[in-house]
Amino acid sequence: MFFELRNRNKTVKELRKNQGYTAQELAVKLKVDTPVILKIDNLRLKEVPLKIKSKMLPVLRGDYMNKIPW
DSSP: HHHHHHTTTTHHHHHHHTOOOOOOHHHHHHTTOOHHHHHHHHSSSSEEEEEHHHHHHHHHTTTGGGGGOO
């Protein structure tokens, strides 16, 4: 919740660069095509469509790292 409030005015490009992802790596994690990521790259987080934003937030927050088996 706080992640979205603090970062809603940052662009998707800034947020994915902070996590160290290229557009292609993020697309693979979200299971979408790379052009979809490139289209929303310059949008602010609050302007991203809800369908993609719901997939993207856990990856940009780093939540998936909690499920590493070691």
